[in-house]
Every structure is written in C-alpha cells, then in structure tokens.
Amino acid sequence: MTALIRNASDAAYEITAEQAEIRDAAKKFFMNELHPLQQRMDDEDWWPETAMPALGKMGYLGVTVPPDYGGAGLDYLAAGLVAEELAAANPALGISWLAHDNLCANNIYRNGSEAQRRKYLPKLCAGEWVGALGMTEPGAGSDALGSMRTTARREGDRYILNGTKLYITNGPIADVLLVYAKTDPAKGAHGISAFVVEKHFPGFKVAQKLDKMGYRGSPLGELVFQDCEVPAENRVGDENRGHVVMMSGLDLERAMAAPMSIGIAARALALALDYAKMRVQFGKPIASFQMIQSKLAEMYIELEAARTLVYRVLVACNALDRGEGGRGEIHKLSAAALYAAARACSVCCTEAVQIFGGSGYMRDTEINRLYRTAKLNEIAAGTQEIRKLIIARELIGG
Incomplete structure (x- = not known):
C-alpha cells in the first residue's frame, strides 16, 4: 500500500494517541473497503448505494454529532483526520460524506430544534438517509445570500418554497436537505430562513443530475422547488435568521x-x-x-x-x-x-x-x-x- 507522507510526529501536531488510533483505523477501513470503488465510480459516474450504510455502521457518519443522537461525538481534529483519510482513499465518497455529515447533519445538530435532532439525526448518522445542503443557485455562487432567488412564503402551518438550487452535492440521492430560502426578500441577506426539506415533500424534484470533470460518482444535481410544501416545524432557527x-x-x-x-x-x-x-x-x-x-x-x-x-x-x-x-x-x-x-x-x-x-x-x-x-x-x-x-x-x- 502506498504510504502517505507525514512530516512531523503526531506529538508535534498535538494529535493524541486516541486521535491517532481513530485516524489509523479509518485509513485501514477506507483503503480496504472504499478505495477499490473509485475506478468504477469515475468510469461510470456510479454511486455505491451501500457506502453510506457501511460508513454509518463503522461510526464514520455524524462524527461530530453526540452519541445521544447516534453520532460518534468526535472533536474537530479527530473528525478532520477522518476526512483526510477518506479523501485520500476515495475523494468522490469524501465529498459526498462532507455534504452529508458536515453541511447537513452537523448543521441540524448545531441549529435545529430538539424535535428536529431526534427525527433526523439518528437516520443520518446510521446512513439510512443521505443528507445534502441546498444553498447555491444558478445566479448565486460566491454571493449566495445576497443573490438568492428561492423564496419561502408562510401559509398557515407551512411554508411554500419556489426556486432552483444548482450544483448540489448529493442532490439527486438526498433524503433530507437543509435548504435556504428568502422569507422576506425586501431584507436581502437578512431575510433568509433555513428549512429541512424531505425528498417526498410535494413540489420538490430533482431536475437533472450533472456530469462533472472530477469527483465523479458523487451525485451532483439541480433541484427545483415548485410550490413545495414544507411544514413550519421544519424551519431551522428563527424566521429571517x-x-x-x-x-x-x-x-x-x-x-x-x-x-x-x-x-x-x-x-x-x-x-x-x-x-x-x-x-x-x-x-x-x-x-x-x-x-x-x-x-x-x-x-x-x-x-x-x-x-x-x-x-x-x-x-x-x-x-x-x-x-x-x-x-x-x-x-x-x-x-x-x-x-x-x-x-x-x-x-x-x-x-x-x-x-x-x-x-x-x-x-x-x-x-x-x-x-x-x-x-x-x-x-x-x-x-x-x-x-x-x-x-x-x-x-x-x-
């Protein structure tokens, strides 16, 4: 096996024995089980459906989420070491893992209500559900908040979302998405709210899967919200926050x-x-x-x-x-x-x-x-x- 180059000792990087053990175990699993998948993933732009459940079973999903919600409860340095080894073994799975674990699951843990945590995190951490983040739009990249056009209109006990999200990692396969939309367009970036959207919500669809130069096998897509109905209880944090x-x-x-x-x-x-x-x-x-x-x-x-x-x-x-x-x-x-x-x-x-x-x-x-x-x-x-x-x-x- 090709050895990765490390300059200083773990002590110089302040990596503890426990963190090093987590890293080494992750490296062994990723190289043995996930590295062999990358050729087919790249050739066929193929997504291995068993990958997320396998990562969940080994404790590599929800790495920064507390065990009470099904996660591993790792500190950020240990979690980063896991990310490093996964990317070295299989970058495409690595970027899908990042979107699922950090952009979706960890965000729900940090900002969601207790009910949202209990509902979504256990299945995300187990790999039963795949997570994604819906932020980027056709006209909103670096200026994601200021140029956002997706809207969310309150109607009783629900919000109605309309708009398009583009270049969304895991979008075509996601069960749960953390989506940003403008609830008060007049306020610009300060009139945006976050929502947990499930793939079966009426009005949500995957418009297309996109063909990429690299990270092939990690699904990237365009998502459309056309009068998409989202329960008010799925808003993450306060409105316009x-x-x-x-x-x-x-x-x-x-x-x-x-x-x-x-x-x-x-x-x-x-x-x-x-x-x-x-x-x-x-x-x-x-x-x-x-x-x-x-x-x-x-x-x-x-x-x-x-x-x-x-x-x-x-x-x-x-x-x-x-x-x-x-x-x-x-x-x-x-x-x-x-x-x-x-x-x-x-x-x-x-x-x-x-x-x-x-x-x-x-x-x-x-x-x-x-x-x-x-x-x-x-x-x-x-x-x-x-x-x-x-x-x-x-x-x-x-």
Missing part, C-alpha cells in the same frame, strides 16, 4: 473541507514518489534526477505547510461556541487553511501528473482522477479569490 444559521457554521464547514484537500495532496505525493522510484530512464530511476527531486520537494513543502494550518484551525474549532463563527480570528484562519490546502492540492496533483508523464495523462489512472478532482477545491465553499478577500478584510478590520 438563516444568515445566522449559515454564518455560525461557515468556519466549521471550511475547516472540515480543508483536510479533504490535504488527503488528496498527500495521496498524489505518495503516488508520485513511488512512481519516481520505480520509473527508470537513461539507466536510472527518475527520482535521481534533480528536476524530479525539486518537484517532490515543492510538493512536500506545500503539503506540510498547509497541513499545519489545517490542523491549527481544527483545534481552534473545538473551542468555538455554538453560534460563533463568521467573524474574527477563526474566520480568517479557516479561510487561510482552506486556501492553503486547496493550493497544495493543486500543486501536488499537477506536479504528480508531470512526474508520471504520459501515463498520468491517461484517464483511467488514479493520479489522473486526482488531478481532475483537485480543481474543484479551488472553487467550492468559496473561491480562492473570495478566501483571500476574507483574510484581507479581517486583517484590515473593515
């Missing part, structure tokens, strides 16, 4: 997305290193050539610098009170970690393909899959440009 729900968890979501890039980058470096030692040209392994050594060194530096930032923000998340986030040091740090991790991922995957040469250009190779996957990490959850703007704004204090 959806921006609070979103911002309170934004930094946690970025913090949990960042180790995915680390996992992919580490896998790319490991594959490139193995190949460079094995590939012989001009009578010797290409790893002996200084230009190849330079590439490997650059990949290593980018990876370990980013990993340090990522682990730092995960530790900081453990001290974040419910309702905090979206401002201050944690906001700056989470954006920096996500930026650095995405950049390291792109550098490692690009240089790895260069080291592999012609074979890396072949679609059916693992390094090619990682290369096609890496680009989304510079776009999703806020583009690299938006991440830098957040960092600068927090530095300046404006």
Whole structure:
C-alpha cells in the first residue's frame, strides 16, 4: 500500500494517541473497503448505494454529532483526520460524506430544534438517509445570500418554497436537505430562513443530475422547488435568521473541507514518489534526477505547510461556541487553511501528473482522477479569490 507522507510526529501536531488510533483505523477501513470503488465510480459516474450504510455502521457518519443522537461525538481534529483519510482513499465518497455529515447533519445538530435532532439525526448518522445542503443557485455562487432567488412564503402551518438550487452535492440521492430560502426578500441577506426539506415533500424534484470533470460518482444535481410544501416545524432557527444559521457554521464547514484537500495532496505525493522510484530512464530511476527531486520537494513543502494550518484551525474549532463563527480570528484562519490546502492540492496533483508523464495523462489512472478532482477545491465553499478577500478584510478590520 502506498504510504502517505507525514512530516512531523503526531506529538508535534498535538494529535493524541486516541486521535491517532481513530485516524489509523479509518485509513485501514477506507483503503480496504472504499478505495477499490473509485475506478468504477469515475468510469461510470456510479454511486455505491451501500457506502453510506457501511460508513454509518463503522461510526464514520455524524462524527461530530453526540452519541445521544447516534453520532460518534468526535472533536474537530479527530473528525478532520477522518476526512483526510477518506479523501485520500476515495475523494468522490469524501465529498459526498462532507455534504452529508458536515453541511447537513452537523448543521441540524448545531441549529435545529430538539424535535428536529431526534427525527433526523439518528437516520443520518446510521446512513439510512443521505443528507445534502441546498444553498447555491444558478445566479448565486460566491454571493449566495445576497443573490438568492428561492423564496419561502408562510401559509398557515407551512411554508411554500419556489426556486432552483444548482450544483448540489448529493442532490439527486438526498433524503433530507437543509435548504435556504428568502422569507422576506425586501431584507436581502437578512431575510433568509433555513428549512429541512424531505425528498417526498410535494413540489420538490430533482431536475437533472450533472456530469462533472472530477469527483465523479458523487451525485451532483439541480433541484427545483415548485410550490413545495414544507411544514413550519421544519424551519431551522428563527424566521429571517438563516444568515445566522449559515454564518455560525461557515468556519466549521471550511475547516472540515480543508483536510479533504490535504488527503488528496498527500495521496498524489505518495503516488508520485513511488512512481519516481520505480520509473527508470537513461539507466536510472527518475527520482535521481534533480528536476524530479525539486518537484517532490515543492510538493512536500506545500503539503506540510498547509497541513499545519489545517490542523491549527481544527483545534481552534473545538473551542468555538455554538453560534460563533463568521467573524474574527477563526474566520480568517479557516479561510487561510482552506486556501492553503486547496493550493497544495493543486500543486501536488499537477506536479504528480508531470512526474508520471504520459501515463498520468491517461484517464483511467488514479493520479489522473486526482488531478481532475483537485480543481474543484479551488472553487467550492468559496473561491480562492473570495478566501483571500476574507483574510484581507479581517486583517484590515473593515
């Protein structure tokens, strides 16, 4: 098995023996059970329906949700280590896991009512239901709140949702979605509410499944709400306070997305290193050539610098009170970690393909899959440009 590269000891990263045990067990399971699925997932854009129940059975769903609701109750550093290993083994399952676990289940735990937690979390944590987040729209990406057009109109004991959500991970297979819609359009971003929508609610449908360059096998879709009836009891938080729900968890979501890039980058470096030692040209392994050594060194530096930032923000998340986030040091740090991790991922995957040469250009190779996957990490959850703007704004204090 190709070994992932780690720079410092676990002690240097302040990883406890228990966290290391969780990471190592996760790595073994993911590589043995989920890694072999990635070829078919990529070739056929195929979703393995048994994956979520298997993850749930092993305790890898609801990782930050308390055991009272069926989760594992892990701290954020341990949860991030799980995310890193899953992304290294199978990135497509990793991104679906992230949408299910962090964007949906953890959000319901942090912001939902006790009744909502009891109703939805046990089945989400068991993998009986698949979760998703409905935020992005055809005209609302980086400016997701300000440009949102989906509306929710109160009618008695229900809300009527109308609008379209686009590029929704797990959208085509989701049983439960956390959806944002404007309940008071005149208030702009401060007139948005969050709702738990079930796939069988009248007026909800999956318009299309989208064909992606990378992360193939993880279903991505366009969702349509046409007079979709949602019980008022399914509103998450107060009316017109959806921006609070979103911002309170934004930094946690970025913090949990960042180790995915680390996992992919580490896998790319490991594959490139193995190949460079094995590939012989001009009578010797290409790893002996200084230009190849330079590439490997650059990949290593980018990876370990980013990993340090990522682990730092995960530790900081453990001290974040419910309702905090979206401002201050944690906001700056989470954006920096996500930026650095995405950049390291792109550098490692690009240089790895260069080291592999012609074979890396072949679609059916693992390094090619990682290369096609890496680009989304510079776009999703806020583009690299938006991440830098957040960092600068927090530095300046404006």
